[in-house]
Amino acid sequence: xxxxxxxxxxxxxxxxxxxxxxxxxxxxxxxxxxxxxxxxxxxxxxxxxxxxxxxxxxxxxxxxxxxxxxxxxxxxxxxxxxxxxxxxxxxxxxxxxxxxxxxxxxxxxxxxxxxxxxxxxxxxxxxxxxxxxxxxxxxxxxxxxxxxxxxxxxxxxxxxxxxxxxxxxxxxxxxxxxxxxxxxxxxxxxxxxxxxxxxxxxxxxxxxxxxxxxxxxxxxxxxxxxxxxxxxxxxxxxxxxxxxxxxxxxxxxxxxxxxxxxxxxxxxxxxxxxxxxxxxxxxxxxxxxxxxxxxxxxxxxxxxxxxxxxxxxxxxxxxxxxxxxxxxxxxxxxxxxxxxxxxxxxxxxxxxxxxxxxxxxxxxxxxxxxxxxxxxxxxxxxxxxxxxxxxxxxxxxxxxxxxxxxxxxxxxxxxxxxxxxxxxxxxxxxxxxxxxxxxxxxxxxxxxxxxxxxxxxxxxxxxxxxxxxxxxxxxxxxxxxxxxxxxxxxxxxxxxxxx
Amino acid sequence: xxxxxxxxxxxxxxxxxxxxxxxxxxxxxxxxxxxxxxxxxxxxxxxxxxxxxxxxxxxxxxxxxxxxxxxxxxxxxxxxxxxxxxxxxxxxxxxxxxxxxxxxxxxxxxxxxxxxxxxxxxxxxxxxxxx
Numbered sequence: 001x002x003x004x005x006x007x008x009x010x011x012x013x014x015x016x017x018x019x020x021x022x023x024x025x026x027x028x029x030x031x032x033x034x035x036x037x038x039x040x041x042x043x044x045x046x047x048x049x050x051x052x053x054x055x056x057x058x059x060x061x062x063x064x065x066x067x068x069x070x071x072x073x074x075x076x077x078x079x080x081x082x083x084x085x086x087x088x089x090x091x092x093x094x095x096x097x098x099x100x101x102x103x104x105x106x107x108x109x110x111x112x113x114x115x116x117x118x119x120x121x122x123x124x125x126x127x128x129x130x131x132x133x134x135x136x137x138x139x140x141x142x143x144x145x146x147x148x149x150x151x152x153x154x155x156x157x158x159x160x161x162x163x164x165x166x167x168x169x170x171x172x173x174x175x176x177x178x179x180x181x182x183x184x185x186x187x188x189x190x191x192x193x194x195x196x197x198x199x200x201x202x203x204x205x206x207x208x209x210x211x212x213x214x215x216x217x218x219x220x221x222x223x224x225x226x227x228x229x230x231x232x233x234x235x236x237x238x239x240x241x242x243x244x245x246x247x248x249x250x251x252x253x254x255x256x257x258x259x260x261x262x263x264x265x266x267x268x269x270x271x272x273x274x275x276x277x278x279x280x281x282x283x284x285x286x287x288x289x290x291x292x293x294x295x296x297x298x299x300x301x302x303x304x305x306x307x308x309x310x311x312x313x314x315x316x317x318x319x320x321x322x323x324x325x326x327x328x329x330x331x332x333x334x335x336x337x338x339x340x341x342x343x344x345x346x347x348x349x350x351x352x353x354x355x356x357x358x359x360x361x362x363x364x365x366x367x368x369x370x371x372x373x374x375x376x377x378x379x380x381x382x383x384x385x386x387x388x389x390x391x392x393x394x395x396x397x398x399x400x401x402x403x404x405x406x407x408x409x410x411x412x413x414x415x416x417x418x419x420x421x422x423x424x425x426x427x428x429x430x431x432x433x434x435x436x437x438x439x440x441x442x443x444x445x446x447x448x449x450x451x452x453x454x455x456x457x458x459x460x461x462x463x464x465x466x467x468x469x470x471x472x473x474x475x476x477x478x479x480x481x482x483x484x485x486x487x488x489x490x491x492x493x494x495x496x497x498x499x
Numbered sequence: 500x501x502x503x504x505x506x507x508x509x510x511x512x513x514x515x516x517x518x519x520x521x522x523x524x525x526x527x528x529x530x531x532x533x534x535x536x537x538x539x540x541x542x543x544x545x546x547x548x549x550x551x552x553x554x555x556x557x558x559x560x561x562x563x564x565x566x567x568x569x570x571x572x573x574x575x576x577x578x579x580x581x582x583x584x585x586x587x588x589x590x591x592x593x594x595x596x597x598x599x600x601x602x603x604x605x606x607x608x609x610x611x612x613x614x615x616x617x618x619x620x621x622x623x624x625x626x627x628x629x630x
Contacts, residue, residue: 130572137579144586153597159590160603164527167583168519171534174576175541181569182545230609290612 067191073127098452219251237343245336274314281307322482350437354426511537
């Protein structure tokens with residue numbers, strides 16, 4: 001069973017290299033990509049079952065046992081997030097295949113996309129701090145190129161701030177790792193967790209806050225989120241969709257992993273996390289209200305949703321952390337679906353600006369249904385997955401007596417509904433104030449998008465519905481994962497270092 | 500010896516930060532380079548005293564040789580930063596072919612929303628003073 005873990009990192013990298021070698025044969029690249037991503041999805045689902053039954057699965061690369069060698073760890077938390085991420089990655093890949101008007105940049109899209117997937121997978125599976133930095137760099141360097149692929153003027157402009165902010169965060173990450181290595185003499189996370197206990201509390205707090213800031217920049221929490229709404233909307237829509245679903249969530253994953261494993265129950269960081277959660281929710285949703293473009297509204301909502309996931313961690317109870325994990329599982333497909341809808345609309349009309357669109361409910365019913373499902377789920381309407389995520393978080397918040405942040409989360413939910421209504425009223429109802437850019441989109445006739453694009457979007461919206469229906473078993477898994485996270489000595493550390 | 504290295508790390512971080520805060524991308528790239536030197540030196544300091552051999556046969560006390568792992572980490576970090584610097588410079592060149600310079604521009608949508616706030620002083624009474 002354990003051979004699946006390294007295979008899921010190696011296969012996409014090998015497939016990416018092969019895709020570069022046959023860069024003109026786009027069709028073969030597509031088949032290869034679907035096969036590798038499909039295999040990865042199956043592997044990650046198998047990991048969930050194995051990790052739920054036998055506890056964290058550990059692979060020592062090259063036979064060098066921890067703490068000497070590099071360790072890969074798949075516990076229930078990482079395999080749950082890995083599965084939903086890979087399902088989303090596969091759906092977006094199918095969407096990208098369905099896209100018309102291929103230009104030259106299509107040759108390079110597939111290998112980069114596979115490298116991005118390998119980086120995301122490695123970040124979820126690694127059990128080594130320095131290896132986590134390398135995995136982040138693989139993921140980010142693929143993302144830099146994907147974001148600026150095409151080299152248009154606005155892409156170069158937004159690419160600059162995106163690359164600089166991420167390089168700064170990476171520098172901070174290596175600095176923190178160097179300091180942790182100087183203090184503990186190890187980069188294996190389980191080993192570091194044991195050795196950090198011997199340090200003075202002040203130094204431990206310093207490392208905790210430094211790691212929180214580093215991953216906070218990647219996760220776009222308040223007040224470190226300004227780069228996100230600036231850079232995401234200018235990328236090609238498939239790229240934005242997969243970034244929106246995955247990249248910030250890898251940051252949140254790293255925050256939860258490091259805070260629970262390395263700094264368990266630390267008072268200072270828990271207080272900082274809870275404050276950041278509330279401020280992130282408010283700042284994101286208020287930013288969204290001022291926007292007019294669909295992609296920009298959605299980008300600000302990514303920020304506000306990150307707050308909910310941190311809220312669960314900030315409570316630091318089994319219920320809270322489990323609700324946070326459930327919220328992440330719900331959020332990844334929902335957010336991606338919303339961006340895919342904006343991509344469908346752009347493919348058909350040439351714009352996603354509310355002022356140039358109107359009345360699409362009659363002209364593009366498939367997009368309307370997908371948006372309705374995902375938008376209501378994001379705002380938290382029953383019986384969709386977002387409702388359960390918010391309900392569980394609010395329950396956990398009341399149980400811990402965190403009244404202020406819980407109240408904030410409810411208010412932000414209302415404002416999210418307002419934003420979704422604004423997009424709905426602007427694009428699917430009413431009339432356009434300006435003409436859309438494409439000649440073919442003018443008038444009142446039906447708009448058509450390629451079947452595969454529609455199918456991928458609807459399929460991903462179906463995942464949201466399925467998470468809502470299967471809320472009970474998924475919640476059980478999340479609770480199990482949260483119990484493991486909050487007692488790392490019994491689960492994670494014991495599995496990596498042995499008894 | 501270690502103290503002087505630590506001071507150098509601090510100076511490099513300071514100078515790098517000064518350059519990164521500029522708007523022109525070539526200066527930012529140079530600043531990033533300085534940051535990387537700072538981090539690599541920091542890793543060397545984390546590996547023990549300078550001048551000690553990195554690998555020795557068994558039976559030698561731990562304090563007599565330098566830890567080789569940070570050097571492997573530095574090598575990885577150098578490779579990554581090399582690629583990133585090349586990409587930054589390519590981006591700067593692309594920006595130069597578009598606009599004639601490599602300065603980071605304002606976001607057009609941000610400007611539009613700032614203009615909206617300025618046009619409606621009745622709804623946003625403090626807007627003028629804040630700006």
